[in-house]
Amino acid sequence: MAKQNPKANRRTSITDLARTLGMSISTVSRALAGHAEVSEATKQRVRQLAEELHYQPNQLAAALRRGRSNTLGVLVPHITGHFFPEVVNGIAVEASKAGYNVMICQSNEDVEQEKKNLELLMNAQVEGILVSHANTTLDFAHFDAVNKLDIPLVFFDRVVEGMQGHHVGSVVLDDYAGAYAVVSHLIEQGCRRIAHFSGPLHVNINRNRHQGYLDALTDHHVPVIEDLTCFFDLNLETGAVAMRELLQSAELPDAVFASNDLAAAGAMQVLKERGLRVPQDIAVAGFSNETFTILTEPTLTTVDQCCHEMGQTAVQQLVRMIPDDSDKTPDPIVLKPRLIVRNSSRRLPDEAQ
């Protein structure tokens, strides 16, 4: 009975509103945009009809016309685990605050995907891009392309060294300071033979954490013992393996600082298995403040990476870079991590921070 339009699923447009109201589309457009020059009466009529017809403005058209999409692009290696979801969350929240939508892509740690995603974001006319590059990325030419289009770029966490200052911003964690803080803490707890489980040094994060470890020892006049540092890919199993090996030594360490929480957890499991007490016999500390660190027994001392703050900060920097007349080469931002002291390292009473 009801006469259905044959092409019913076309959305209501400004033109439709204008026609039914008997006014020009420019007036309708202005009314909807809340321009002061339009009479209240007209605004009322327009808004009411828009409501009735479930009018939804077409952002695509508006963006095309305006030349701005109001969208930021995000490119991360993946959105699983603890760190990236948390950072992306910070990004989403802050972007929304600044009036931007967010388009998220993941490279799956693959350079080719990364290139594709980058093009995708450029084609989507994003006004700025936030990137943490894949760990297989060695050639960064594809980021130059972004630069050439004058799309502001902010790297976070994994930054491209040597690209700073070239229309590019960056936000990283001060890994050095984080490691320095944990190791200093361990020393304060009376530890003198502190082992270090480090990831491979060609990754700058690991290099910085290792340097923090070394400098903290030196500054506190604790001798650096080469054999106490083990390099390997840090995870639960390898952490356990390394710990077992370390326990073969003639002289045992009195603490282990792992550059990653999983490796620390693996080490703790071995220590307990062997009947060694944590922290009394050997103190343990990790890095990242993963969710599970409050679940281990004892709870794990670690360094918080301020993920949410990193996302926020990155967006703030990016948004400042967007206006045409803005500073395109902002200073790199380095966030101070937070030492989180828990039971795996607390030997003295009331050492809570």
Add this chain to the structure above:
Amino acid sequence: MAKQNPKANRRTSITDLARTLGMSISTVSRALAGHAEVSEATKQRVRQLAEELHYQPNQLAAALRRGRSNTLGVLVPHITGHFFPEVVNGIAVEASKAGYNVMICQSNEDVEQEKKNLELLMNAQVEGILVSHANTTLDFAHFDAVNKLDIPLVFFDRVVEGMQGHHVGSVVLDDYAGAYAVVSHLIEQGCRRIAHFSGPLHVNINRNRHQGYLDALTDHHVPVIEDLTCFFDLNLETGAVAMRELLQSAELPDAVFASNDLAAAGAMQVLKERGLRVPQDIAVAGFSNETFTILTEPTLTTVDQCCHEMGQTAVQQLVRMIPDDSDKTPDPIVLKPRLIVRNSSRRLPDEAQ
């Protein structure tokens, strides 16, 4: 010296290419799109210049013209923790496979944000929307608006009951089957007094899991003991508290099934604290297969929610709903969860699945 364009940051357009090549924009457009009708020679010239000038097609314009944005919208309560990032990951991967971009919004469990985000997605002209609604959402009128615009909608995990079959798809986990499987497993391990830590029953997930618990008992002729079920908001602390209370009882349970891994972990901590052995004295099982469940001691038996698969499946269903002539009212999809037996419940030798 170098003469810089005053308005240098305008991106290269098809028109620019056409002008420099001395051909019409339609030829260029066709060449770039790889139409068969264009000569190879022309294609070559066009592609080369496009490369040289770093031409990037403007998706906004293409989408506007075509009337399709090639974008799917995703609306989740948040992208932190374990579950949602993992599902979103599945969504992103599958969407990309199907040639769609993804726009992700989070409601932060807030209905108002949810409404706003929904409008945002509609305005962005997404071709379909995947939603897991905020847990404060009771009125679902804002989803009707999506429906009215003929934008296909797929709910996942948190579904709107009663909206099914109305141009709406859904993908959920079979919580009932998951709970039924764990409890059956516990019974097979010889447990007869199985306690249940359940979340509030007004949430359907909890209701289903509880029912699975009850039915598994009944079907295996194990008596249902009312006092063994505790209702509370499940987390680490409350799990510990509930466990302590339970240990006051005259007759102890011989197993605990918590509808959430954190509560199970809390319970395990208390058990160990009291010198009770897991699983020999009291077996423990959780639900969700959180990352940390392989880190607890003993490792925690749990139910995997197939997060990635849920994301994939949801996208597949959504994509099928997009064509004009498609079935707009697909059958709800119910995913079978996977029981993961670990040491916290393994009493018999070789019970690995």
Add this chain to the structure above:
DNA sequence: TTGAAAGCGCTAACAT
């Protein structure tokens, strides 16, 4: 206070 008209960059008839 309102309207007419141009055009953002692209695609797709419809020519030729």
Add this chain to the structure above:
DNA sequence: ATGTTAGCGCTTTCAA
């Protein structure tokens, strides 16, 4: 095989 043209829905001069 290539060109001409109209128009997607919107914003924004310019004119009235």
